[in-house]
Amino acid sequence: MYRKWxxxxxxxxxxxxxxxxxxxxxxxxxxxAEIDLVALEQPSKEALRLFIDxxxxxxxxxxxxxxxxxxxxxxxxxxxxxxxGPKYRNRKEQxx
Numbered sequence: 001m002y003r004k005w006x007x008x009x010x011x012x013x014x015x016x017x018x019x020x021x022x023x024x025x026x027x028x029x030x031x032x033a034e035i036d037l038v039a040l041e042q043p044s045k046e047a048l049r050l051f052i053d054x055x056x057x058x059x060x061x062x063x064x065x066x067x068x069x070x071x072x073x074x075x076x077x078x079x080x081x082x083x084x085g086p087k088y089r090n091r092k093e094q095x096x
Contacts, residue, residue, distance in 0.1 A: 048077045051084040058083035
Protein backbone atom coordinates (compact mmCIF):
# COMPACT_ATOMS: atom_id res chain seq x y z
CA MET A 1 0.00 0.00 0.00
CA TYR A 2 1.36 3.42 -0.99
CA ARG A 3 0.97 6.32 1.43
CA LYS A 4 1.42 9.86 0.30
CA TRP A 5 3.99 11.81 2.32
CA UNK A 6 2.99 15.12 3.87
CA UNK A 7 4.43 17.67 6.28
CA UNK A 8 3.29 17.27 9.87
CA UNK A 9 0.70 19.89 10.78
CA UNK A 10 3.14 21.76 13.02
CA UNK A 11 5.15 22.69 9.91
CA UNK A 12 2.24 24.31 8.11
CA UNK A 13 1.82 28.06 7.95
CA UNK A 14 -0.19 29.48 10.82
CA UNK A 15 -1.75 32.20 8.71
CA UNK A 16 -1.57 31.63 4.96
CA UNK A 17 -2.93 35.14 4.26
CA UNK A 18 0.04 36.68 6.11
CA UNK A 19 2.43 34.59 4.02
CA UNK A 20 0.59 35.58 0.84
CA UNK A 21 0.66 39.25 1.87
CA UNK A 22 4.43 39.11 2.45
CA UNK A 23 4.97 37.35 -0.89
CA UNK A 24 2.89 39.94 -2.73
CA UNK A 25 4.74 42.83 -1.02
CA UNK A 26 8.08 41.33 -2.12
CA UNK A 27 6.80 41.00 -5.68
CA UNK A 28 5.59 44.60 -5.65
CA UNK A 29 9.07 45.74 -4.54
CA UNK A 30 10.43 44.07 -7.68
CA UNK A 31 8.06 46.20 -9.75
CA UNK A 32 8.64 49.44 -7.82
CA ALA A 33 10.22 49.71 -4.37
CA GLU A 34 7.90 52.59 -3.45
CA ILE A 35 4.67 50.61 -3.84
CA ASP A 36 3.21 49.69 -0.47
CA LEU A 37 0.66 46.92 0.00
CA VAL A 38 -1.60 48.61 2.55
CA ALA A 39 -4.11 45.76 2.91
CA LEU A 40 -5.01 42.41 1.44
CA GLU A 41 -8.54 41.05 1.65
CA GLN A 42 -10.08 37.82 0.43
CA PRO A 43 -13.77 38.67 -0.13
CA SER A 44 -14.39 35.18 -1.51
CA LYS A 45 -12.48 31.96 -2.04
CA GLU A 46 -11.69 32.95 -5.64
CA ALA A 47 -10.88 36.65 -5.17
CA LEU A 48 -8.14 38.83 -3.72
CA ARG A 49 -8.53 42.55 -3.09
CA LEU A 50 -5.28 44.54 -2.85
CA PHE A 51 -5.07 48.10 -1.59
CA ILE A 52 -1.83 49.76 -2.66
CA ASP A 53 -0.24 53.11 -1.98
CA UNK A 54 2.56 55.05 -3.66
CA UNK A 55 4.13 58.41 -2.76
CA UNK A 56 3.15 59.74 -6.20
CA UNK A 57 -0.42 58.54 -5.78
CA UNK A 58 -2.28 55.59 -7.21
CA UNK A 59 -3.89 55.87 -10.61
CA UNK A 60 -5.46 53.40 -13.01
CA UNK A 61 -2.15 52.88 -14.85
CA UNK A 62 -0.39 51.82 -11.64
CA UNK A 63 -3.23 49.44 -10.74
CA UNK A 64 -2.96 47.91 -14.22
CA UNK A 65 0.84 47.52 -13.90
CA UNK A 66 0.40 45.79 -10.53
CA UNK A 67 -2.27 43.49 -11.94
CA UNK A 68 -0.04 42.53 -14.88
CA UNK A 69 2.95 41.99 -12.55
CA UNK A 70 0.88 39.66 -10.36
CA UNK A 71 -0.63 37.89 -13.37
CA UNK A 72 0.42 34.47 -12.05
CA UNK A 73 -2.05 34.90 -9.15
CA UNK A 74 -4.91 35.17 -11.65
CA UNK A 75 -4.72 31.41 -12.16
CA UNK A 76 -6.30 30.95 -8.72
CA UNK A 77 -7.88 34.33 -7.97
CA UNK A 78 -9.71 37.24 -9.50
CA UNK A 79 -7.61 40.29 -8.58
CA UNK A 80 -8.98 43.67 -7.56
CA UNK A 81 -6.28 46.33 -7.19
CA UNK A 82 -7.08 49.81 -5.91
CA UNK A 83 -6.05 52.67 -3.67
CA UNK A 84 -7.24 52.88 -0.06
CA GLY A 85 -8.46 56.37 -0.97
CA PRO A 86 -7.51 59.95 -0.08
CA LYS A 87 -8.53 59.59 3.58
CA TYR A 88 -5.78 57.00 4.05
CA ARG A 89 -3.16 59.35 2.59
CA ASN A 90 -4.32 62.17 4.87
CA ARG A 91 -4.09 59.94 7.97
CA LYS A 92 -0.66 58.72 6.89
CA GLU A 93 0.61 62.29 6.39
CA GLN A 94 -0.78 63.40 9.77
CA UNK A 95 1.00 60.51 11.50
CA UNK A 96 4.40 61.69 10.22
